[in-house]
Amino acid sequence: MNGTVFREIFFADRDMHQGVFIDVFPVDHVPEDERLRLRQRRAYRRWYAVLRYRFLGTAGRSGLRGAAVRLFRFLTGLFPMEWLYKKVEGIMTRYNGTDTGLMSMFISDTRGRETFPRSYYDDLTYAPFENDKFPIPRAWDEMLEGKFGDYMTLPPVEQRVSGHKLVEVRL
Numbered sequence: 001m002n003g004t005v006f007r008e009i010f011f012a013d014r015d016m017h018q019g020v021f022i023d024v025f026p027v028d029h030v031p032e033d034e035r036l037r038l039r040q041r042r043a044y045r046r047w048y049a050v051l052r053y054r055f056l057g058t059a060g061r062s063g064l065r066g067a068a069v070r071l072f073r074f075l076t077g078l079f080p081m082e083w084l085y086k087k088v089e090g091i092m093t094r095y096n097g098t099d100t101g102l103m104s105m106f107i108s109d110t111r112g113r114e115t116f117p118r119s120y121y122d123d124l125t126y127a128p129f130e131n132d133k134f135p136i137p138r139a140w141d142e143m144l145e146g147k148f149g150d151y152m153t154l155p156p157v158e159q160r161v162s163g164h165k166l167v168e169v170r171l
Contacts (some may be wrong), residue, residue, distance in 0.1 A: 005170040025105040029095040
């Protein structure tokens with residue numbers, strides 16, 4: 001969102017717009033064969049890590065960890081960005097266009113907890129958000145339960161942490 005700042009420590013020294021944002025995750029077909037699915041997920045994680053290191057800054061990282069980030073940033077710089085984007089997208093969309101029966105969100109599906117039957121995405125309902133309504137899977141409850149378990153019960157206070165390490169926020 002223009003006019004806002006949401007600067008995370010690992011991107012603090014990067015010259016890019018860092019405003020408040022909403023994540024949008026694509027959903028792609030994945031094979032029903034668990035071995036093929038695992039192979040696809042591993043290839044995605046490997047190449048996405050290469051792509052991600054191109055964006056990571058070194059702020060908040062010192063010593064050996066900071067040196068490792070600088071080294072990886074240098075090495076990943078050997079790959080053209082356009083090639084990396086196409087490589088990662090090709091892995092994610094490898095099974096699109098075929099009815100595999102399963103779909104997954106690669107960007108956040110670290111342990112297969114966001115791999116669901118395709119039928120979940122075919123059967124939609126609308127849910128209110130702000131002043132509008134947006135399509136969501138009718139099986140949203142099953143999906144959230146599959147990923148988080150009992151998502152309606154708050155964790156203990158000491159476990160309520162953000163995955164974002166912020167250095168600056170302006171709304």
